[in-house]
Amino acid sequence: MKQAGWQPRKALTTLAVLGMLLAGASAASAATVSESESNNTAATADAISIGDTAVGQLNGPGGGADTDYFAFSASSGGTGTVTFSSDGGTSEAVSQFISIIDATTSTTLATGSITPASPTRTISFSKTAGHTYHVVLIKPTGSAALYGYHLAIS
Numbered sequence: 239m240k241q242a243g244w245q246p247r248k249a250l251t252t253l254a255v256l257g258m259l260l261a262g263a264s265a266a267s268a269a270t271v272s273e274s275e276s277n278n279t280a281a282t283a284d285a286i287s288i289g290d291t292a293v294g295q296l297n298g299p300g301g302g303a304d305t306d307y308f309a310f311s312a313s314s315g316g317t318g319t320v321t322f323s324s325d326g327g328t329s330e331a332v333s334q335f336i337s338i339i340d341a342t343t344s345t346t347l348a349t350g351s352i353t354p355a356s357p358t359r360t361i362s363f364s365k366t367a368g369h370t371y372h373v374v375l376i377k378p379t380g381s382a383a384l385y386g387y388h389l390a391i392s
């Protein structure tokens with residue numbers, strides 16, 4: 239007898255494999271990602287995933303300026319949240335700046351800063367499925383960074 243084009247067993251196997259892949263993707267655990275210098279431009283951004291926390295320092299050669307780029311992609315739309323905080327808390331000595339950019343449309347979505355008096359900043363933004371986003375952290379020239387930072391993306 240000629241075999242029919244529809245093969246229930248094969249279709250079930252395919253579904254099972256897809257199911258396992260989806261489960262694996264949604265079960266991906268949050269990671270802590272260390273920055274990797276030089277990451278001073280969009281082209282050299284450190285890759286990060288939503289749910290991860292990046293750790294690093296804004297400390298250029300000789301205690302000078304530093305810029306750290308992180309890049310992540312949004313698999314779904316909705317509200318994204320980025321929290322940038324100095325590990326020094328209120329002992330932090332210098333103000334530092336953060337920008338969130340939709341790299342797909344080259345649009346700056348939000349900017350903010352942390353200061354010694356206010357060393358944590360949380361910024362929400364609207365994300366679009368399939369777009370790539372950059373988070374840019376900047377320490378201006380001329381002040382030594384005494385502490386590292388944490389950058390949480392959710």
Ligand SMILES: [Ca+2]
Pocket residue numbers: 273275294295296297304305306
């Ligand atoms: Ca850095």
Ligand SMILES: [Ca+2]
Pocket residue numbers: 275276277278304305306307
């Ligand atoms: Ca850098």
